[in-house]
Amino acid sequence: MKRTRTLSVIGPLVLLLLWEAAVRFGWINRAFLPSPSEVFHSLGELIASGQLARDVSVSLIRIGAGFVLGALPAVGLGLLMGVSPVARALIQPFAAALYPVPKIALLPLIIVVLGLGETSKIATIAISVFFLVVLNVSASVLQVDNHYFEVARSFGARPRDLFWTVALPASLPGIMNSLKLGMGFALTLIVGVEFVGANEGIGWLIWNAYEVYAIDRMLAGLVVIALLGWLLTVALDELEYLLVPWQKPSRRIKEARVGKGMGVWWNAIRIWSYTAATIPVVLGGSIAAYEGRFHHPWWLLLALIGSIAIQAGTNLVNDYYDYKKGADGPQSLGNGGSIRRGELTPRQTLGGGLLAFTIGSVIGLYLVYVTGPFIFWLGLFSVLCGYFYTAGPFALAYVGLGEIAVFIFMGPVMVIGSYYVQTQHVSGLALLASLPVACLVAAILHANNLRDLDSDRQIGKRTLATLFGRAGANLEYYVLVGGTYISLAVLVVLGLVPWLTLISLLTLPLAIRLMRIVANEHEPIKLQPVLRLTGKLHMQFGALLVLGWVAAWAWSTFG
Amino acid sequence: MTPKINIDSLQVIYPGRGRNMPVEALAGVSLAIADGELVCVVGPSGCGKTTLLRILADLEQPTTGQAIIAPDESNRPLKGMVFQGAGLFPWMTVAQNVAYGLQLRGVAPRERLTRAQHWITTMGLERFAQSYPAQLSGGMQQRAGLARAFTYDPQVLLMDEPFGALDAQTRLILQATLLDLWEQARKTVVFVTHSIEEALTLGDRVVLMSARPGRILHEVMVPFARPRDPITLRTDPRFSALFAEVWGVLRAEVEHSRTAELEMAP
Ligand SMILES: Nc1ncnc2c1ncn2[C@@H]1O[C@H](COP(=O)(O)OP(=O)(O)OP(=O)(O)O)[C@@H](O)[C@H]1O
């Protein structure tokens, strides 16, 4: 198992090295085939110039719209054809006749009818996906073992029961497969569609590179397409697990029975913890305001909702993987929050998390569209890190990187991102100004780890606290909380940050009280309030800091 | 007293399709089953036992003759079936499978889960209530199938070799469980099996069918008092006598059908 995995990494690496060597030593003419490093280099340029982000988001929007518009009606109609011989007799001949027509061949016709704009591109994808999915779905309904229908009828199932309790669930695996096929098809098509009459999009990028004979850029585009394909497959695999949980034996987890109601969701996403995401986003906006560049309140709101969605997604996915690792492993890691309390099933939790990530991504893509590519990379990076915070073999939270991840994301990343949304610029000032809140938000997580120090150590969960030991962990807490105030003071003294932000020093007494408790206590029960109060400190400090920035703006404008 | 189930000169011919000849599965079966009786049907493979149950379950139409189940005043469903191989839905958890009949009858989710839970516990499956069928062993699946039928609580229970695919120990245990349940509930049961021992252990009466096309060859009343215990029963001298009687008839029939099949082969 380990060995095959190593081989599957080494194999491609060796190939890449050989390729690189072949180009370097001139065995291959680099005009025809540039070396991997050159491809990598031009990929870097595409990223740096922002072109890639724009092209990828344009293509993703086209694929997404075309896929949804084609696949949704196709699934409905395919199911209908599967259960109703009449519908089948009516539709099957058309579908079967049109299916083998290469859809790209329809593009000229579609362009004649719909013009050269977005509509014709989306329509081409939608139509192709539609025919593929409709035939596959109806076939998978027809393949459902008749035995299941008989079982259902023996329990008195009426025709509509047969549909909802047998035909639909039994063909779900088939439906998922046709969706995967359709997605692969959409990816192939987008390239072709964008070859014609497009001036942005990943297909256009490849075509354009070919026209100016920039083979390295062309190959970079292909690498991106491959990556996109892989990502979309992973996403569909997750969706498949959600819809067809009985199919994936390796991932099956006993589903706990569940009480309903929105309340459990509020609990699960820990709604009270969202000041952690709110503060940095609002701070970014207020820094822009201070510079007189706050022009888009709605975009601030969107950035806020997007960030909260990503935080919620992170929380839920973490619950899921915490629970899964705890349930699978010899000892229980973490607690899996709502799942352990029996409020949500693992499946609902993962589903909710992915939904939250999707909402965050859609908002993110819109912001990329209206502001610029920088948000794309920020958002992608955030979603990936949020997901892998507890998922995957290098779960950040389990290797002592939790505080660092939180420091980076709920500090600089969010402040800079929100600032960028307003100004379309990346600012060193925003980075520096985010440091105090970054320290404090890391302190919240650390307060949690400090409280769980002994139990984490017993179950072998690695956090910075368990690595440092009690004394070191206490010191870390002082550094984080103290660092908050010191970094702010330094920034003010250096004249980088308006002096009015010093108003946040009003929270100093609470900070001192907290450090005292940490110094004197080590029982979990005594440290419990530290967690809650550190959260409160973060909120108060952050709110005052924002107030300081806004006051400084008002001072300079009206004063 | 009118019988609960009345089967009258039942004939079933499966129409031939393409090059396949029509198959006569049942040739004039008549049988009356009293309310609360447990009748076991034994016969050579392919003689039409499943066909008989399918007719009773309304999954198949007779060619001639009829099979009628007389409903009682209760609003319980008329008939329910336990399938050869449990026939659980792979996309439902055990609890959902067991509650399926109630779901179709529109019982509220909370109530149907409570009722399903009762039978799940009786079958010793409580730890697997939220598992999917593929996660269960064959014996557990069959128990879940039983739980599903008992939760549905029909007036007549049709059971098609429910223990056929199980190992001997599991089979004995489930026989005991079934005896226990039936002795409490006393519903009308038609139980199809290949095993003469099983038929004698469970049944009030054992009906023997001929090779295809199926007819009724012989009937044996089973005299053992209830409650019965599957193990001690086997030491009873009447048990071996009855076994010999049934086996004698069946053996002649199986050998007869063998030679018939050999003659038919090209
Ligand atoms: N749908 C069908 N179409 C045509 N022939 C059928 C069909 N179902 C059953 N048969 C035939 O009818 C005969 C009786 O089948 P049935 O399944 O009732 O036998 P059985 O007694 O239950 O056999 P077993 O003990 O092996 O389960 C068999 O010869 C079978 O091939």
Ligand SMILES: [Mg+2]
């Ligand atoms: Mg059979």
